[in-house]
Structures are given as structure tokens and as C-alpha cells.
Amino acid sequence: MSTPDRQVIAVGIITNRNGDYLIEQRHAKQHLANSWAFPGGKVQPCESPRSALRRELAEELAIEPGKLRWLLDIPWQYDDKQLFLRCYRVENWHGQIKPEEQQALSYQPLSPRNRLQWLQNAPAANAGLINALLLPNIMRITPAAVDTNRWVDEVLARAAPLKQPSLIQLRPQRALAVGVWQALVKRLMADGHWILVNAAAQTEALIEQLDPQSGQLGVHLKQHQLASIPTRVLARWQQSGGLVSAAVHDLASLRQANCLSVDMVTASPVRSTSSHPGVAGAGWPWFAAITKQAVMPVYALGGVGPADLLCVHRHRGFGVAGISACWEA
Numbered sequence: 001m002s003t004p005d006r007q008v009i010a011v012g013i014i015t016n017r018n019g020d021y022l023i024e025q026r027h028a029k030q031h032l033a034n035s036w037a038f039p040g041g042k043v044q045p046c047e048s049p050r051s052a053l054r055r056e057l058a059e060e061l062a063i064e065p066g067k068l069r070w071l072l073d074i075p076w077q078y079d080d081k082q083l084f085l086r087c088y089r090v091e092n093w094h095g096q097i098k099p100e101e102q103q104a105l106s107y108q109p110l111s112p113r114n115r116l117q118w119l120q121n122a123p124a125a126n127a128g129l130i131n132a133l134l135l136p137n138i139m140r141i142t143p144a145a146v147d148t149n150r151w152v153d154e155v156l157a158r159a160a161p162l163k164q165p166s167l168i169q170l171r172p173q174r175a176l177a178v179g180v181w182q183a184l185v186k187r188l189m190a191d192g193h194w195i196l197v198n199a200a201a202q203t204e205a206l207i208e209q210l211d212p213q214s215g216q217l218g219v220h221l222k223q224h225q226l227a228s229i230p231t232r233v234l235a236r237w238q239q240s241g242g243l244v245s246a247a248v249h250d251l252a253s254l255r256q257a258n259c260l261s262v263d264m265v266t267a268s269p270v271r272s273t274s275s276h277p278g279v280a281g282a283g284w285p286w287f288a289a290i291t292k293q294a295v296m297p298v299y300a301l302g303g304v305g306p307a308d309l310l311c312v313h314r315h316r317g318f319g320v321a322g323i324s325a326c327w328e329a
Contacts, residue, residue: 010053011040011087013071013133014097020107021133023122024060027103031081032123036106038087049086057090061105062098067091072132073316074295076125087129110134112194112215116241128296131243131263136167136194137319138306139266139299140326145172152184158327165192169220169245169321175202178209189216196220196245204229207237218243218263226256234260247301249282254290264297265290266321271303275323284315291316305329 014022023036041056043049054065067090074085099105110118110133118130142158145151151172159168168188170181176199185195198220199206210217219242221229226246234244243263248254257265267290271281281303291298297318300308305325312320320326 006082006084008043008049008052008084008086009040010043010049010056011038011085011129012053012057012065012068013038013087013089013129014093016107018107018109020109022097022105022107024099024106025104027101031078035123036108036121037123037126038129043086050088053088053090057093060099060101060103061095062100063093063095065090065093070313072129072297072318073291074125074128075293076295078125083125085125085129087132113213113241115215116239125295127261127263128294132297132318135264135297135319136165137299137309138326138329139167139169139196139301139319139321141169141198141321141323142171143323145174145176148172148174148176148180152180155184156187159188159191159193162191162193165194165216167194167196169196169198171198171220173200175199178206181206182210185210185217189214192216194218194243196243198222200225204233207233207242210242212237212240212242215241216243217241218245220266221246221262223247223249223253226253226260226262231260238263248290251289251293254293258293258295262296264299264318265294266299266301267291267317268300268321269302270300273303284311287312287317288315 024039025036026032039060040053043052050068057063057065068088069091071087071089076083119127142155188195194216196218197206203219238244245264246257246262248257248265248267267287269279269281270287287300299319299321300312300317301321304320305322306320306329308320
């Protein structure tokens with residue numbers, strides 16, 4: 001898969017019984033010296049990424065990997081080289097892990113609260129992977145609000161039965177008082193949920209009013225906001241621990257999202273939907289073209305639901321987003 005212009009890297013995600021992730025420190029003379037990265041290495045000509053990862057883990061860690069489960073692809077451009085990361089979860093292995101190349105090894109916990117520390121210590125290309133290890137693969141989007149109080153009650157009622165922390169995009173499609181946003185976000189985050197605030201014209205004001213330090217709060221940008229919102233506003237939000245999600249409908253907007261270091265995107269419409277009559281779905285080949293260039297997790301949106309996750313993964317997407325089907329899961 002590697003070419004003279006692009007080096008493919010096979011990456012292995014290994015966890016211990018506590019769920020901590022194995023990382024290794026790159027040597028001082030290596031590219032990205034002293035950063036902490038997941039194990040793996042270069043895919044040689046005429047070698048598949050899976051074969052390369054098995055070879056690299058044997059050489060680096062003295063283990064024989066068992067089942068490898070694909071997680072994410074990340075294309076990345078450094079100043080001096082172009083990389084393509086193919087990332088796998090290493091489900092099991094034979095042998096005892098040891099540093100065969102005298103590299104420093106460490107198992108480290110990963111959580112929303114220490115995500116920024118991970119991002120600071122890891123190669124920049126690993127940002128999308130770190131986010132993918134944390135984020136749920138189903139994004140539940142709320143219906144539009146007709147009445148504010150009724151909408152808040154409905155959101156809380158929808159969230160109440162959820163047994164695990166979920167990724168919830170709050171999209172009232174109308175302006176709400178800052179206090180309403182703050183109270184609803186606080187209530188949902190108290191139950192461990194990840195929250196994306198889709199506030200349209202209120203986004204910049206809410207960034208100044210909401211506290212993102214938990215690491216589980218983000219803003220969701222409409223496609224046109226990718227070009228209009230000040231980059232310094234987003235940068236300050238992310239440096240405080242806030243997430244940024246964005247809607248993309250074409251490759252041009254995806255490239256804007258890549259340049260802004262957006263943490264996740266929704267790509268739509270994959271299929272036609274009743275909410276947008278007359279708008280044809282772009283289809284799975286289009287979705288695959290988006291994921292091929294995305295440096296972050298991509299959620300398929302538009303006529304899809306949890307039953308489509310295998311299809312999403314076959315097209316190198318991360319998850320699904322939606323209203324009715326995703327809340328029913």
C-alpha cells in the first residue's frame with residue numbers, strides 16, 4: 001500500500017486488564033523524537049498492513065498478535081512526509097510484552113479528563129485515533145424544539161433510559177437562553193454523557209459561557225460555520241478541553257474541517273431522508289471518499305442507524321448519527 005509519495009503505517013492498539021493503553025516513546029534519533037505513540041511501524045512494499053503489524057509487534061514487543069480488528073484510517077501530512085495510518089485493535093496475543101528495541105514502554109489510562117495531556121505528548125497524526133478510542137460510535141441527535149420547556153423535558157426523557165454514556169447532539173434549531181443551555185448540559189453530563197451543542201448563531205457566545213474542562217462537552221458546527229467562525233475561538237475552546245464537531249457535505253468542507261483540527265465530523269446525506277424531501281442521498285461511494293481524506297472519526301448521517309455500523313466500517317467510517325433510529329438503539 002505504500003508508495004514513493006506516501007508511507008503507510010500499521011498501528012496496534014493494545015490494552016491491559018485495566019483498560020490502559022500501551023504506548024512507547026520514540027527514540028531521540030527517530031522522526032517525532034521523544035513523543036509517545038502506539039506501537040507499530042512501516043508497511044513494506046508488497047506487504048499488507050495486517051502482516052506488517054504482526055511483524056512489527058514481534059520485532060518491537062516480542063509478541064505474536066492474534067485477532068486484529070480495524071479501528072480507523074488516518075491520512076496525515078507532516079512538513080517532510082506524507083503518512084497513512086491504518087489502526088487496529090489487538091484483541092489478543094501470545095507471549096510476554098517486552099521492549100525488544102530498548103524503547104520505553106508504558107501503560108497509561110485514557111479518559112476525557114486527560115485527553116489533552118495525551119494529545120500534547122503524542123504525534124499530531126494520532127489525535128483522531130485518540131478521539132476514536134474515547135468517543136461512542138453512535139451520535140444521537142435531538143429532534144427540533146417547538147416549545148423550549150417541552151423540548152428540554154423530551155430530551156431528558158429520551159436520555160433517561162440510556163444505560164451507558166452516550167454522544168448526544170443537542171439541536172433545538174431555535175435560540176435558547178444561555179441558562180437553559182447551561183442547565184441542560186449540566187444535567188446530561190452529570191449522567192456521564194458526551195454533549196455536542198448545535199447552537200448555530202449562538203455558538204460563539206456559548207463557547208464563552210460553557211465550561212469544557214470535563215472533556216466531554218463540545219460544539220457542533222454547521223458546514224458554513226467552518227469558514228466563518230474565528231479560528232482563535234475554536235483553538236481557545238479546544239485548548240480548554242472542549243471538543244469540536246462539524247457537518248460536512250462535500251470534500252471541500254471536509255478539508256476545512258481537517259485544517260481546523262476538528263475532532264469529529266458528520267458526513268451527510270448518505271441516504272435520502274423524510275426530513276429533507278427531494279434531496280437525494282450521496283451514497284456509500286461518496287461516504288468512502290470522505291472517510292479516505294478525513295483525519296478524524298467520521299459519522300454517517302442521513303437515513304442510517306446502528307444496524308448500518310458494519311457497512312459504515314466497510315467504508316472506513318467510525319460511527320452513525322441520526323434522530324429516530326439512533327435513539328431507538
